Structures are given as C-alpha cells and as structure tokens.
Amino acid sequence: MTDTAVIAEDSLLYLDHVSVSFDGFRALNNLSLVLQPGEMRAIIGPNGAGKTTMMDVITGKTRPDDGDVVFDGRVDLRKLDEASIASLGIGRKFQKPTVFESQTVEDNLLLALKSPRSPWASLRHRLSGIERDRLEELLSLIRLTHRRAALAADLSHGQKQWLEIGMLLAQEPKLLLVDEPVAGMTDAETAETASLLVEINKTRSVVVVEHDMTFVRDLGVKVTVLHEGSVLAEGSLDHVSNDQRVIEVYLGR
C-alpha cells in the first residue's frame, strides 16, 4: 500500500490534488487537505479563495475535474450524488438559514428528527421517548430551550442559525460543514456560536469557514488558509497569522 492510501484510510476526510475549473478559471487548484476523525478545522482565506467550492466538492454539488475526495477512509465521494453523500453523514450548513419561519422552534426540530434522513425516522412510534430526550438535548445545546414555543420567524438572526444547526444535528452527521456561520451575528452571538461548535465537536467532526478572527481564535483549532484554490498555510492560528504570505494576501489587507 502507498503512503497516500495509508493517510486516506486513517482520515475522516481526505482531499488530494483536487482541481475544479469554471470556464477555464481554476476555483480549486491542486487542493489537498486531510481531516482526522473527531477533528474540527477552521478554513480562512480571502473572498474567491475557493472555500465554498471546496464544500461544494465535498457535498457532491460540484464535481472535481481532478483529484481524490475520500470520506471515512474508504468512500469515494466523487462517485456519489448529493443525497447519498448527505446520508453517509455529511451535514452542511449554508450561509443563509433555511428554517421554516412559520413553525415553532420545537416543530422545526421535530420535523428534522422525523425526516427520512434521520436515524429515528423508521422507528418513530417505538422511540418517541428517546426522540423526546433528543429534542430536549438539542434545544439545550442550541441555546433555545426558553424559545421552544416561539415561531422561527421571531428569532434573532443568530438564533435562526443555531436552530438550523440543531436541525442538521438531528440527522446525526459524522461531519458538519459550516460556511460563515457568524456573519451578521452580534458579538455575543458570535462568542456563543464558538462555544456551541466546540461542544458539537466533542461528538462529531466539523469544518468551519469563517472570516471573523476573534471567532476563529475562540475555536482554538488548526487553521487552513486557502488562497487561489490551494492551501497557502496550515497550523495554529498564531502560526498562520505570522506567515508573511498569509499577511500579504489576507490578514494585512
């Protein structure tokens, strides 16, 4: 077995020399990234660096022209469609929250718990007690127990983002992908979101794209800096913050 195969086998997510072109423009250019099981990774980088495209490739929305994309050490994600990838346990949070505004917080979570992708779906009659416990656990985790009867429409922007994260967690993903979760949040909501993700990371892996450096610092995890579709630097936030190239293309602007 090659070294590459060994690395892929032990990883949760393995991207190797991934390239994506749109009309000749290389949005991803030989991008390689390895996420260990249980890891949380922060992805930073200037607008247009390819951060969202990377998530599109992982979730099957965009097909890479080149390279390997392997989940859980063995599943070739390039061969699967979006629905199959989601059912493998990859949950994705987009920038805009997509909760059901006319439903309560609790009903939004119940809908997610009962959706076909949920492990409870086919057992819902027998497991309603367990489902209830899971509902309480999720409400508490997303800081919305006191708002459970409120309409989602009446939540703050930050609370809507947390509700959507809760709905994704109802599907029990192994890997949660989160794209710019704190954009538009208050400072207090931003800090709370960091601690929410740290809590989520106790039981599942997370990849989070974010520009807010205070938030990234609060996460306290390894950082990957993307630039022009490739990895420019990787390491602790202090390490990448002191990298002259990172300062030039991103932090120093």
Ligand code: ADP
């Ligand atoms: P980021 O999320 O880091 O800001 P993106 O991944 O959204 O960057 O975009 C990377 C580059 O690819 C940008 O120049 C963007 O315009 C381009 N791009 C992304 N998706 C498409 C698409 N579907 N068609 C054409 N160009 C795209």
Ligand code: MG
């Ligand atoms: Mg983006």
